[in-house]
Amino acid sequence: MRIFKGIAASEGLSKGKALLHVRSSMVAEKQHIMAKDVQGELQKIHKAVERSKKALEEHQGPDISAEPAEILQTHLMMLSDPEYLGQIAQYISTNLVCAQWAVEAVTESMVSLLESSSDEMLKERSVDFRDVSLHLLDALSNRSQRTVKNLTEDVILVADSLMPSELFSMDKSHILGIALDGGGRASHVAILVRAFNIPSVIALGSASQKVHDGDEIIVDGNYGEVFVRPDLTAAQNLNERYARWQAHEQELRQMIDLPTRMTDGHEVLLKANLQTVSEIGSAKEVGASGVGLFRSEFLFMDSVGGSTEEQQFEAYKEVIEAMAPLPVTIRTIDVGGDKVVPGMGIDEKNPILGWRAVRFCLSRKDIFSVQLRALLRASVYGKLQIMFPMISGVEELNAVLHLLEHVKEECRTEQIPFDPDIKVGTMIEVPSAALCADILAKKVDFFSIGTNDLIQYTIAVDRGNEKIAHLFQPFHPGVLRSLQMIVEKAHQENIPVSLCGEMASDPLCSVLLAGLGMDELSMGSQSLLQVRKILRDVSFAEAKQLADHVMEMDSYLTITTYIREWMHDRFDHFTTI
Structure with a gap:
C-alpha cells in the first residue's frame, strides 16, 4: 500500500479502479523558412x-x-x-x-x-x-490532444498533469475521483473539479509514477489523501471512513424538506447563489428558500459588448418562474474588478478600485437601462427582487433608484406590465456603505452583505494575492464589528439582512452569523444542507451568546481558535468524517 498526501481540491470520498492519464510531450516542428x-x-x-x-x-x-x-x-x-x-x-x-x-x-x-x-x-x-x-x-x-472519452466503466483518474481544456473534454460521467501530481489551490483545474463536483486531491508529487491501470484507489477529498492498493487493515479503516461519509451525506439529504429552524424556534432563511439558469435544479433539490444572489453578468460572458434585452428577459423569466413562489434576488451586472467581460472596454491598472459594478452601470446607462427593463418585464412571472452591487454611498443609490423609476415610467407609457411592489435592495460590500448603513437602510427594502469584497476592502488585502492571503480573515474584529453594525442599522429600519459571501457557505461561520442577527444566508447549493443541519442543532440564544462573547475579543487568531473549539465541541461528528 502507498499513501500520497496532497491538497484537498474538491471534497468527497471515492473509490474505484485507477485509469492512468500521462501527458505525452508534444514536440513542435522546428523548420527554418524563406x-x-x-x-x-x-x-x-x-x-x-x-x-x-x-x-x-x-x-x-x-x-x-x-x-x-x-x-x-x-x-x-x-x-x-x-x-x-x-x-x-x-x-x-x-x-x-x-x-x-x-x-x-x-x-x-x-x-x-x-x-x-x-x-x-x-x-x-x-x-x-x-x-x-x-x-x-x-x-x-492537425493533431488532437489525448482526452479521456467514451468510458464504459467508473474510474479514478490518476494523472501527472491536466489542462483545463482536457477536463472540459473528458467524459466526466464515469470519473469518480481525480488524483493529480501537480496543481495548486488557485489553479483553474482546482476550480473546475469543484465546479464539476468530482472528489479530487492535487499536488501529490509523483503518484502517477507509482500507479498502474486497474489499481484499487481511494481518493479522500476531505483530508487530501490518496490510498493506492490499500492493505486489509487500511482498507477496513478507509471503508469505515467511507461509510461514515456516506451516512453523513444521507443525514444531510434528510434536511432537504425541513425549515432552518433553530431549537428555540428562531428561523434563518437559507437561499442559493446561482450563476446560470442551469443551476436552478440544484437549488430546488436542496430545498433552498429562494435565490439570494443570481449573478446576472454571466449573460454577458458569451456576447461581445453585452446581451440583448430579449435574451436577458428570457433568462430572468426562466429563473423566476422555476423558483416561484419563492423569491429570486437578481444582482444587476457586476463587471470589472476580477470579472472580465469581453467587449466592455474595461482595461485598468487597478481594476479592484476602478470602473466596476454600479460605477460602470451609471456611466453606461445604455446597457444598464436595457437590463432594468428586462428585469421589470420578467417580474410579473414570480417574486423578483433587484439588488445593486458596489454601492458606496447615498449619491450612487439615489442615481440607480432614479434610473429604475425612469425605466418603470417607460414601461407604463408602453403599457408593459411589471410588478409594482417589486423589492429593491443594495449590497453592502465597501466600508463606506457599512458606515452609512443607517442612511441607506431608509431607501431600500433589504440589505445583502457581500463579505468577499467587504473583507477585502476593510482589511485592505487583495483576496487573490497568495503573498498576503493569510491576512484575508473573516473573523477580523473590524469585519465582525462591521457586520454587527450593518445588522443593527438595518433592523432599526425594519429591513432584513442577507449575507451572500463565502462566509455564508462556511459551516464554521454559520452559528456566529445567526448570532449576529442575519436573517438570511445565501450560498452555493452544495453547502446549504450542511449549514441547515448545524443551525437546526443549536438555539438562537446559544448563537447570540457566542456572538456577544466573540465581539469582546481583540484578535482574529483568538476569535478563530475560540469559534473552532466551540463548533468542534458541539459538532464533533462533522470533524471525524
Whole structure:
C-alpha cells in the first residue's frame, strides 16, 4: 500500500479502479523558412487561432456554470491577445522560422516569466498559456490532444498533469475521483473539479509514477489523501471512513424538506447563489428558500459588448418562474474588478478600485437601462427582487433608484406590465456603505452583505494575492464589528439582512452569523444542507451568546481558535468524517 498526501481540491470520498492519464510531450516542428514564406506562416497562425477558438466555444452553453465559463473566456481572450499573437508573428518574421516553432518559443518565454514570479496566482496562470499553446499546436499539426472519452466503466483518474481544456473534454460521467501530481489551490483545474463536483486531491508529487491501470484507489477529498492498493487493515479503516461519509451525506439529504429552524424556534432563511439558469435544479433539490444572489453578468460572458434585452428577459423569466413562489434576488451586472467581460472596454491598472459594478452601470446607462427593463418585464412571472452591487454611498443609490423609476415610467407609457411592489435592495460590500448603513437602510427594502469584497476592502488585502492571503480573515474584529453594525442599522429600519459571501457557505461561520442577527444566508447549493443541519442543532440564544462573547475579543487568531473549539465541541461528528 502507498499513501500520497496532497491538497484537498474538491471534497468527497471515492473509490474505484485507477485509469492512468500521462501527458505525452508534444514536440513542435522546428523548420527554418524563406522570407517569401513568412506570410504563409502568419496565415497558418490566423487559421489555427480560429480553429482553437471554435474548439473552446464548443464547451460553452446554457448548462455551464460561472467558474468554468470564466475559465473558457480567459482562454478565448488569450487567443485574442494582441501582445501574445504579435510576439508570435514577430518571432516568425525576425527569426524566419515556422509557425509551430514560434508558438513554442514565445509560449515558453511567457511561461518562464510567470513561473519565476513569487505570486502563486501568476505561477498558476502559466498553465493556461501552455494549454492555449497546445490548442494552437494541435491546430497547426492537425493533431488532437489525448482526452479521456467514451468510458464504459467508473474510474479514478490518476494523472501527472491536466489542462483545463482536457477536463472540459473528458467524459466526466464515469470519473469518480481525480488524483493529480501537480496543481495548486488557485489553479483553474482546482476550480473546475469543484465546479464539476468530482472528489479530487492535487499536488501529490509523483503518484502517477507509482500507479498502474486497474489499481484499487481511494481518493479522500476531505483530508487530501490518496490510498493506492490499500492493505486489509487500511482498507477496513478507509471503508469505515467511507461509510461514515456516506451516512453523513444521507443525514444531510434528510434536511432537504425541513425549515432552518433553530431549537428555540428562531428561523434563518437559507437561499442559493446561482450563476446560470442551469443551476436552478440544484437549488430546488436542496430545498433552498429562494435565490439570494443570481449573478446576472454571466449573460454577458458569451456576447461581445453585452446581451440583448430579449435574451436577458428570457433568462430572468426562466429563473423566476422555476423558483416561484419563492423569491429570486437578481444582482444587476457586476463587471470589472476580477470579472472580465469581453467587449466592455474595461482595461485598468487597478481594476479592484476602478470602473466596476454600479460605477460602470451609471456611466453606461445604455446597457444598464436595457437590463432594468428586462428585469421589470420578467417580474410579473414570480417574486423578483433587484439588488445593486458596489454601492458606496447615498449619491450612487439615489442615481440607480432614479434610473429604475425612469425605466418603470417607460414601461407604463408602453403599457408593459411589471410588478409594482417589486423589492429593491443594495449590497453592502465597501466600508463606506457599512458606515452609512443607517442612511441607506431608509431607501431600500433589504440589505445583502457581500463579505468577499467587504473583507477585502476593510482589511485592505487583495483576496487573490497568495503573498498576503493569510491576512484575508473573516473573523477580523473590524469585519465582525462591521457586520454587527450593518445588522443593527438595518433592523432599526425594519429591513432584513442577507449575507451572500463565502462566509455564508462556511459551516464554521454559520452559528456566529445567526448570532449576529442575519436573517438570511445565501450560498452555493452544495453547502446549504450542511449549514441547515448545524443551525437546526443549536438555539438562537446559544448563537447570540457566542456572538456577544466573540465581539469582546481583540484578535482574529483568538476569535478563530475560540469559534473552532466551540463548533468542534458541539459538532464533533462533522470533524471525524
